[in-house]
Amino acid sequence: MERIYNQKSFLNFKPFVATLVLAIFFFTGTHAIFGKNGVDKDSDNRELAIKGSISSLEGEPIPYANILVVGTVKGAHTDIDGNFQIYDLSDGKYTLKISALGFKSILEDIDVVKGKIMTLQLSFSEIGVEMPQVTVVSEKDRIFSKVPGAVTFIDKKEIENISPISGNEVLRRSPGIHVVDEEGVGMRVNIGIRGLDPDRSRSVLVLEDGVPVALAPYGEPEMYYTPAIDRMAGIEILKGSGQILYGPQTIGGVVNYLTPNPPSEQEGSIRIQGGQGGFFSGLVNYGDTYGNTGIQVNLMKKQAQNIGPTEFDITDFNTKFLFNMNEKSELGVKLGVYNEVSNSTYIGINQVMYDRGGEDFVRMAPDDQLDVKRYSLSFSHKYRFSENVKLRTIAYGYTTTRNWNRQDFTSNEANNAPANWTGVTWGSTDVPGGAIFMRNSTGNRDRQFEVAGFEPRLEVKHDLFGRKNDLVVGTRLLYERAFEQRVNGTKAGVKSGNLVEDEIRTGQAISAYAENKLQLTEKILLSGGVRMENFNYERDINRRNFAGIGIVDTVLVAGNSVTEIIPGLGFNYRPNVKVSIFGGVHKGYAPPRTKDAITSTGDALDLDAEESWNYELGFRSDLKRWLFLEMTGFRMDFSNQIIPVAESAGGIGFGVVNAGATLHQGFESALVFDIGQVLGFNSVNLRYDVNATYVQSTFSEDRFMGDMNINGNRTPYAPEWFINTALTFESNMGLGARVTANYVGNQFTDEVNSIAPSVDGRTGEIPSYFLMDANVFYNVDKWNSRFNLSVKNIFNERYIANRRPQGIRVGIPRFITMGYEFRF
Known part of the structure; x- marks a missing residue:
């Protein structure tokens, strides 16, 4: 009976795997459509206003740096090679604010002239002193180029847009996360990852700035205390083999609450x-x-x-x-x-x-x-x-x-x-x-x-x-x-x-x-x-x-x-x-x-x-x-x-x-x-x-x-x-x-x-x-x-x-x- 069931389960799972593999091959083929440099071939050059690259003073590209056009909703982030593009800016003078974790922010004044694409090459200097905390995803890899598994990063802006009364509302923004309400305000979070029982988040390793928060991480991993979402700067959620470094729980995943670090200025x-x-x-x-x-x-x-x-x-x-x-x-x-x-x-x-x-x-x-x-x-x-x-x-x-x-x-x-x-x-x-x-x-x-x-x-x-x-x-x-x-x-x-x-x-x-x-x-x-x-x-x-x-x-x-x-x-x-x-x-x-x-x-x-x-x-x-x-x-x-x-x-x-x-x-x-x-x-x-x-x-x-x-x-x-x-x-x-x-x-x-x-x-x-x-x-x-x-x-x-x-x-x-x- 057991062998029959397992074969049946595999057969049920096989079509999904096949579909996923076909989807991967389909999307990997998109580079033929998008071009080798990752720029859409059918993009209208008149719509591309600014392009450029961001690197450290040593010349290393900075992935996932944020580029904001101050006073507008326009912006972009750099890719794995530190490149970015901003589209659809009308003529005028603008200020770009470029920021990335671990680096000092840059302000750059620019002029946008119709039909002319501005090219920028900017270099970051690292913040002299960083908080030496433990994160489950490298702060300088928020595009997850080196993570061998599913991962979600929910940043401060996303938390603000939710205006949560409970951290449960924020956690639900991640795929694979099922959160069960108990009293409605998230004082005791119940997280289930990928179908695991959510009761007291027993199958999840919950951290705050890399430190466990359960009553007793090994002997009694219940979450009777939950970090308040009100004071968080972000949340990392890591699943798959990427969590092998962390413990003791490595079944469901790792949820790491991140609090703000001391700023370089007031x-x-x-x-x-x-x-x-x-x-x-x-x-x-x-x-x-x-x-x-x-x-x-x-x-x-x-x-x-x-x-x-x-x-x-x-x-x-x-x-x-x-x-x-x-x-x-x-x-x-x-x-x-x-x-x-x-x-x-x-x-x-x-x-x-x-x-x-x-x-x-x-x-x-x-x-x-x-x-x-x-x-x-x-x-x-x-x-x-x-x-x-x-x-x-x-x-x-x-x-x-x-x-x-x-x-x-x-x-x-x-x-x-x-x-x-x-x-x-x-x-x-x-x-x-x-x-x-x-x-x-x-x-x-x-x-x-x-x-x-x-x-x-x-x-x-x-x-x-x-x-x-x-x-x-x-x-x-x-x-x-x-x-x-x-x-x-x-x-x-x-x-x-x-x-x-x-x-x-x-x-x-x-x-x-x-x-x-x-x-x-x-x-x-x-x-x-x-x-x-x-x-x-x-x-x-x-x-x-x-x-x-x-x-x-x-x-x-x-x-x-x-x-x-x-x-x-x-x-x-x-x-x-x-x-x-x-x-x-x-x-x-x-x-x-x-x-x-x-x-x-x-x-x-x-x-x-x-x-x-x-x-x-x-x-x-x-x-x-x-x-x-x-x-x-x-x-x-x-x-x-x-x-x-x-x-x-x-x-x-x-x-x-x-x-x-x-x-x-x-x-x-x-x-x-x-x-x-x-x-x-x-x-x-x-x-x-x-x-x-x-x-x-x-x-x-x-x-x-x-x-x-x-x-x-x-x-x-x-x-x-x-x-x-x-x-x-x-x-x-x-x-x-x-x-x-x-x-x-x-x-x-x-x-x-x-x-x-x-x-x-x-x-x-x-x-x-x-x-x-x-x-x-x-x-x-x-x-x-x-x-x-x-x-x-x-x-x-x-x-x-x-x-x-x-x-x-x-x-x-x-x-x-x-x-x-x-x-x-």
Whole structure:
């Protein structure tokens, strides 16, 4: 049966691979149409106003430098060879602003005369001092010419055009990313990449400036703290074999939030945004360089009294220092303080309440409260032994306190009230199991986490085999410790009571990696890497409730270790400056959670790391100056996917679901169509973009649940289709607007693919939904100001966003905000 299914899966996947290969050959042939120099042969020379090249003082071309015609919407970016072209400028005097990461900006005055093409050759000087942070994509390779895999970079301008209240809105702008809303404002992000379960982003490595942000990256990789999108300068999303250097998670991908670095000159901003339900977001940002020291500091305050069922108050302070130690080295220091108080809860409405309406956002447990406190400190250092040899070192430590006070509740088929019932009932007692009884007791789930890491990385440019090579060799040391207590309160809302669980979990990890990129020819780049992971973990249980005995103090200590070798290979082929073909294969890896690998009775299970083989093949291309296209086919083949049954995933809170073999395969694509350039608009930009993902995520071997064989069933929370698209308008007058649409296909919430919803609302199909947002903004340069009006869910669509953790979460209805930013 297994062999038949795998053959069938291959046959289903084969037409897609064939289509993708044909598409690649079709588009690689476009150089015959476009010409060898990448310039459209049928372009009217009278429309081409400016062309040129950008290089460093040493003569090296600078790819993806931004060229802006000041006071207009016209602009361009350089290609891999540092060349650029600007079309459709009327006669007159203009100023060009040329900028690129790591280089000082250039201002160049020009004259445009009808019929005459201006040719420029400009040189950049590098910024003397750069923040020595770790990025997953080279800052000077934003066209991804050396990335052997699918990658997305979302920059600050794109984030501004979205005017997000939640980082989820920004992440959806990347192909392959499915984000599930929980409370509507993205305080706890749930990211699923290419059909993987999005619950708490367990299968994704989430970083901020290259530093992990999960509670415990190896033993408990849940995202109970999520970096606030309000203060970000960009987001990198890396998939495929390009993520082999990072860890511990290398199954879904890497999401790296980027914060602003200290500027070379004084700059700052004050941004406020307010809306319904008492929503307020304010951010003060300031940066400057004083002698050899740069500083960047920001303070964010974000709160609301009623967004859906949620109330929250967040204070987030971050600062960066950059020290120019000497001509060979720089030191960066980053400090962060985060404090959140919210009435986040696990309980959701049941199906009875959803069907009758009117109770979508009722606060069923108004005393529930989640307190999250996070303190972080990191040091980053870069030392240049020579022009070709650099050592980057990062050291970091952070603590996260996650104390969650949640009122107990119960339901049963007979609708019998419990002995400690508060008298509050939700749902209906007329439907078997349709009543939710609130209990006069509380479970305080208090957890504190400590994480410390150290990672030196050596970067070497060398000429092995007479070819250009880039070698990266490094090691990563990480220590993590978790303290967990459960305190049962005898009344709703109290934070004190009886200590029923107390334990400490520790882990030590060491990782060593090496990756070499070989420039085989001018057009072919080969990449090969390997990473070794070793994780030693221990669970020390000091107090727990034993069946038939009760709550007792104990000494249960058990430990285990897991070691894995993770290889990866990739390539990037550029037949011309317009087209890049990439592909790769790598082994996916995720260590077992400590609480899953060691039971609550101190038994160490022989639980292996989660493993998969991941493949991808794709291309990206600037087919015309007005058209960008990217398409990637992927396949993730799990020999055994481990699904934790945590309460956040709607489970009973301990143990794992051994999902067996699963298969995730499909394609993701992105298209950007510059309508303004096609129509020859001189004073406005009109751009349409779409990213679409199709994925089949299925159980791929025989496995029985009761009498049902779930072989071929879809995995939970894996829609087959999800699409995000936008139409953006910008004018020379500073006025702009964007309309965004988001479609998510239907999802199943359990392994048996139940369609009919359960009475408690936790299982059953989640129907597909389609949402539209709009944002209008106005830049007033003479006032250094920006105004915006944003409407989320324009048509007030009512939809189920989630059936987790314990009941239905209805999506946020129409939500209107207004914002203002002043820059200085």
